[in-house]
Structure formats: C-alpha cells, structure tokens
Amino acid sequence: MRTLIINKFLYRNGGSETYIFKLGEALQQHGHEVQYFGMEHEGRCVGNRVNAYTSDMDFHGGSKLSKLTYPIKTIYSKEARVQLRKVLDDFKPDVCHLNNFNYQLTPSIILEIVKWRKEIGRDCKIIFTAHDYQLVCPNHMLNNPNTHQNCEKCLGVHFVNCMKGKCIHGSTAKSAIGMMEAEFWKWKGTYEYIDTMICCSEFMKSKMDSNPLFATKTVAMHNFIDKVEWKETPKKDYVLYFGRFSEEKGIGTLIKVCKELPDVQFIFAGTGPLEETVNGIKNIKNVGFQKGEALEKLIREARFSIYPSEWYENCPFSVMESQMYGTPVLGANIGGIPELIQVGKTGELFESGNAEDLKRKIEKLWGDKKLCEAYSKNCKNISFDTIDEYYEKIMKVYR
Numbered sequence: 015m016r017t018l019i020i021n022k023f024l025y026r027n028g029g030s031e032t033y034i035f036k037l038g039e040a041l042q043q044h045g046h047e048v049q050y051f052g053m054e055h056e057g058r059c060v061g062n063r064v065n066a067y068t069s070d071m072d073f074h075g076g077s078k079l080s081k082l083t084y085p086i087k088t089i090y091s092k093e094a095r096v097q098l099r100k101v102l103d104d105f106k107p108d109v110c111h112l113n114n115f116n117y118q119l120t121p122s123i124i125l126e127i128v129k130w131r132k133e134i135g136r137d138c139k140i141i142f143t144a145h146d147y148q149l150v151c152p153n154h155m156l157n158n159p160n161t162h163q164n165c166e167k168c169l170g171v172h173f174v175n176c177m178k179g180k181c182i183h184g185s186t187a188k189s190a191i192g193m194m195e196a197e198f199w200k201w202k203g204t205y206e207y208i209d210t211m212i213c214c215s216e217f218m219k220s221k222m223d224s225n226p227l228f229a230t231k232t233v234a235m236h237n238f239i240d241k242v243e244w245k246e247t248p249k250k251d252y253v254l255y256f257g258r259f260s261e262e263k264g265i266g267t268l269i270k271v272c273k274e275l276p277d278v279q280f281i282f283a284g285t286g287p288l289e290e291t292v293n294g295i296k297n298i299k300n301v302g303f304q305k306g307e308a309l310e311k312l313i314r315e316a317r318f319s320i321y322p323s324e325w326y327e328n329c330p331f332s333v334m335e336s337q338m339y340g341t342p343v344l345g346a347n348i349g350g351i352p353e354l355i356q357v358g359k360t361g362e363l364f365e366s367g368n369a370e371d372l373k374r375k376i377e378k379l380w381g382d383k384k385l386c387e388a389y390s391k392n393c394k395n396i397s398f399d400t401i402d403e404y405y406e407k408i409m410k411v412y413r
Contacts, residue, residue: 015412016047018107020098022118024050024067025057029331030114030145033237035060037111040405049105051098053118066100068093071118088117089195095126102130109412112142112208116149121199128207141411143212147326149205150225152192153181155262157325160184162261164325169224173197203227210411214329215350221326233411236353237329238404242338244394247314249386252279252299253376254316254341256309257332259286264322264346264367266291271373272298278380283312313339317386318379321345324367329354337361337396342389344375359392 019034026032038048038060050060054067061067068091110127124140131138146154151168158165158179167175173196175181182188199205208231213219216234223229259265265288272280276297283304292300304312313319319336320343321327327349336343337360345351346366355361362379364371379386399407 015041015109016049016105016107017041017109017111017412018049018051018062018101018105019060019111019113020051020115020119020123021113022052022115023055024052024060025055026059030143033143033145034111034113036238036401037404037408040401044405047105049101049107051101051123062101062105064100064104066097068097068119087120088191089120089198090122091118091120092122094119094123098123098126099130102127106134106136107138109139109141112140114145114148116195120195121202121204124204124207125202139209139412140207141210141212142208144214144218144222146328147218147221149228150222151181152176152189152196155325156221157262162324166221166224168196169221171196171200171225173200212408212411215353217326217350217353218328235404235407236350236399237331237334238399238401239331239334239338241400244340245314247340249317249390250315252281252316253380254281254283254312254319254336255322256283256304256312256319257321259284259288259292261288262323262325264324267324267367267369267372268320268322269295269298270369271376274373275376275380278376281312281316283309310339313341316341317383318342318344318361318389320372320376321351322364322366322372323348323351325349327351334398337393338398340390340393342379342386342393344372344379354398356392356396360389360396 019038021034023031041048049062051062053070055070115123127140147156148154152173156164156166158181160180173193177189177193180186180189182192205227211228211232213222213232213234214237219232219234222232257263269291272295278297280298282292282298282300285303292298313336319341321333323346329350333343333345333351333354343355343361345355345363347363348366352363357363362375364375
C-alpha cells in the first residue's frame with residue numbers, strides 16, 4: 015500500500031510531527047511505501063521523490079507586502095494544489111493521510127486529491143487525524159484566549175462567534191480571517207470528501223461530532239506511546255508537575271494550592287510564560303525544562319504527578335507517560351484526561367480549576383503513602399497502545 019502523509023510541518027516541531035514520523039516508520043517497517051507532502055523549510059527531514067513542497071509561510075515574519083497576501087493564502091492555496099499534484103501523479107497513493115493542513119496548506123489540497131482520483135479513475139482514501147479542534151473551532155483550542163475560558167460557541171458550525179470573541183490572538187482582523195476560512199470551506203462542502211476522521215479521545219470525538227457532517231466519519235483512537243521497561247523505583251517525597259507553565263495548563267490554580275500546602279514539596283519541570291510566578295515559592299523547586307533520562311528519573315521517583323489542565327486536553331502524553339513509569343496521576347477532570355486514568359487504581363481526578371478540590375486530593379495522596387504505593391503497583395498493569403497496536407487499528411481505517 016502507498017500512503018502519502020500530509021502535514022504543514024515536515025520537521026520535529028511538536029506532537030503532530032512526532033505522530034507522522036513514527037506512523038510513517040511503522041508503515042515502512044510493515045512493507046508499505048510512504049512519502050510526505052508539506053512546506054519546504056529549514057530542518058525538513060522527510061519528503062517525496064519529486065521534491066514538491068509549498069513555500070514556507072511564516073505568519074510572524076516576512077515583509078509588509080507578503081503579509082498583505084496572507085489573508086488570501088491562508089484560505090486557499092493554488093501553490094499547494096500545483097505542488098501536491100506533482101506528488102500525486104508520481105507516487106499514485108492508495109491513501110492520503112491528512113494531519114495539520116489549515117492556513118499553510120489549506121483545505122484546497124483536498125479538492126486536488128478529489129480531482130486527481132476522478133481524472134485517473136483511482137481509488138484513494140482521504141483520512142484525517144485531528145490533532146486539535148481546528149475544523150470546528152477556528153482558533154483550534156475551544157478556548158477564548160482573552161478570557162481564558164473554554165468556549166463552545168462555534169460548535170455546530172457557528173463560526174461568526176470567532177470574530178465576535180476575538181478568539182485568534184485577541185485580534186478582530188485575524189479572527190475575521192479565521193471565521194472566513196471556516197465559513198468558506200463549510201460553504202464549499204470540502205470536508206465531505208474526508209472518508210474517516212481519527213480523533214485521539216472520545217471527548218474530542220464528541221466535539222467534532224457537533225458538525226453533522228463529521229458525525230458519521232469519526233473514530234476515537236488514543237495516541238500511541240513507546241513501551242517502557244518496568245522498574246521498581248524507590249519513591250522520594252515530592253509531587254511532580256512536568257509540562258508548560260501557562261494559564262490553560264492550570265498552573266495558576268496549582269501554584270495557589272502549593273502556597274497553601276507549605277509542608278508538601280513540589281518539583282516543577284518545564285518552562286513557559288508563567289515561569290516568574292513559579293520562582294520564589296519555598297516549597298516549589300523549579301528544575302526547568304527536562305527531557306530524556308533526567309525527566310524519566312524525575313517521573314519515576316515522584317510520589318505522584320499532577321496534571322491540572324483547565325482547557326480541553328485531548329490525549330496528553332504526560333498523563334500516559336507518568337503511569338507507564340509507575341507514578342500515579344492526579345488529573346483534572348476535563349477533556350480526554352479521565353479516559354487515561356483508572357480512577358481509584360492508578361490515580362485520582364479533581365474538578366478542573368477548583369483549587370479547594372485540588373488541595374483536598376493532594377492532601378489525601380500526600381498523607382497516605384500506602385495508597386500511593388498501591389496506585390504505583392497498579393500502574394504496572396496499565397495498557398496504552400504501542401505503535402504496533404496502533405498500526406493494526408489504522409490499517410483497518412485505511413482499508
């Protein structure tokens with residue numbers, strides 16, 4: 015089988031790129047042919063035979079003249095259609111697997127796939143993995159950045175609310191462009207050509223299903239995670255938060271609770287815009303951004319970890335990773351987080367944004383070492399899909 019993986023970025027930029035690279039490798043290991051299409055830019059590490067890519071679009075830089083054309087280019091890209099057609103004609107894929115494509119590549123690429131397969135009389139499935147809420151929310155997060163409140167006003171294809179709420183970077187102009195992009199492709203009916211939409215949580219599926227067009231196309235498949243060796247690790251007396259220091263991650267609420275629990279030692283591993291509010295608190299040790307063996311050691315030795323998010327997280331890798339390393343999770347009851355924790359076995363939940371509930375749950379776990387030890391042992395039996403298991407599931411989607 016020949017699979018063309020499409021994503022705006024073709025270098026290691028974030029979670030969606032990790033996803034496409036590992037999926038591509040797994041497909042190749044099972045004998046499939048894989049090529050990639052996206053933007054040309056420094057650091058690109060995958061590609062296609064004909065070296066056809068779109069120009070790099072940097073919305074935060076560029077000349078004043080180029081910025082004037084961005085509103086049009088973010089909605090429709092003739093260049094993307096022309097370059098993609100070169101790959102389609104050469105590679106002749108059986109599956110086009112779309113990932114992040116809005117704004118830089120634009121949904122116009124779907125029209126080109128449909129045109130190509132019609133002209134040559136070839137069956138070619140169009141699969142889309144949703145890494146965020148972009149197709150039902152123009153700012154992709156279902157969260158208003160001005161109020162920091164979760165927002166579902168655009169669900170049900172009511173995209174004018176994006177402009178009303180200035181939901182893209184707090185800008186009326188940028189939000190209007192986002193609204194127009196969503197309304198244009200709704201009017202064109204282009205997403206009708208997507209055969210299957212993969213959502214990385216049941217929660218995300220429920221939100222995508224708010225668009226009646228998607229409701230018959232969605233399937234929920236949690237993200238895969240690398241299998242790790244189980245190690246009996248002596249626990250140390252600290253609670254761990256690892257991740258981004260930002261409002262939507264619930265850091266403000268967590269810091270407030272930390273101050274009220276001076277006898278509990280916290281370690282924060284990460285960086286972000288709220289870093290200054292983390293520093294200077296006696297019972298918080300900020301060790302900065304960590305990765306690899308250093309991060310693994312921090313996770314394994316923690317009594318438990320906290321994931322206090324206040325926005326609609328989909329399938330946070332950190333929640334899975336913590337349990338795989340034998341560390342229970344106290345997670346916010348929001349988004350896809352509850353789907354990843356076996357409550358009363360490998361962790362607990364608290365009401366997202368509720369400082370009092372978070373405080374009570376921390377006190378409960380901190381004051382009961384035996385309970386934490388039991389949760390830790392239960393983590394040994396937790397099971398998340400590896401890439402091999404995910405491969406078996408996605409082949410059913412492809413076929």
